[in-house]
Amino acid sequence: MRSSLLMAIGFTAVATTATTFGQGSNLERGKYLVEEVARCQECHAPRTETGEFDRTHWMKGATLIGVPPAPAPAGWHQKSPDLTSISALWTRWGQDGFSKFLQTAKNPRGGKAGPPMPAYMLKAEDADAIAAYLKSLP
Secondary structure (H helix, E strand, O other), X not given: OHHHHHHXXXXXXXXXXXXXXXXXXXXXXXXHHHHHHOOOHHHHOOEOOOOOEOHHHOOOOOEOOOOOOXXXXXXXXXXXXXXXXXXXXXXXXXXXXXXXXXXHOEOOOOOEOOOOOOOOOOOHHHHXXXXXXXXXXX
């Protein structure tokens, strides 16, 4: 009886935590889309001296490698922006702004992203999952 009660409490706590802190499978889907499909870390995460991604600065922006020779195409960014929930970009755009950007390839002011950022046109549920994952990053 006591073990059944403890198990029930444990399952409730896990379910509540998954729902409260990341929306469960939606957050996992966003992480998968960011890290495995779009590979956002290739531009938005710096690397260590050994070439590994620096997980202490995950999605905090980085100097872009492979910038074309001068003169670079108009609007070509030398650095990628911080995509985490505490960034200036997140403060301006918010979760809805990120989601809409990934659906329309236009920022909240109606402009397009400068190169080398791809012009994504994602389904709403994928864009929302990515925005939820980015929101979860400190």
